[in-house]
Amino acid sequence: MDISHNWFLWAILSAGFAALTAIFAKIGLEGVNSDYATLIRTIVILVVLAAFVWATGALSDPRQLSGKTIGFLVASGLATGASWVCYFRALKVGEASQVAPVDKFSVVLVAIFAVIFLGDRPAGREWLAIALVGAGVMLLAWKR
Known part of the structure; x- marks a missing residue:
């Protein structure tokens, strides 16, 4: 079986790494500004991903991409950055067991x-x- 085309496997791995992200971030946010922590995280991601793209031979000339592709990738990057800033701020002041599931309301919005x-x-x-x-998120947000 070719795992490179198994969307469910990659989605489950994504969920697992996202769960670890919340736990590691919550611990790592002690004593640091959440925006600064997001910057450090972003630098790590940039370095690791650049090495991964280079090692797999996926690096190509970005000038070959269409304006539409570049525009939507930039928009996606801006949305990702905004999401990370909001997520880290929420983790700084909230419980990881509440913040992470509410963050997954994105599932409803994506649909x-x-x-x-x-x-x-x-x-x-x-x-x-x-x-x-969506119902799970509402239950978490419901004040007792």
Whole structure:
């Protein structure tokens, strides 16, 4: 089986690493400004990813990319940066067991945005799963 095309395996690995991110970040945020911590994290990501791209031979001339591709990758980078700043600020003042699941409300938003902007059509079972994620977030946000 070719694992490079197994989306579910990569998604599960992503979830596992995202979980570790929350735990490591919460511990690492002690005694440091959350924005500065985000900068340090971003530098580490840049160095590791650059080495990975170079080592796998995926590096190519960015001038060969279309303006649309560059524009959307820049927009994605800006959204990622804003997400990280907000996430680290939330982790600084909140519990990781609350912040990380609420952050996953992005699952609901991605589904809605994908329908609107990409023409995705989730099946009923998929909408049920998405709704359950949303319900879980509401339960976490509900004050006792």
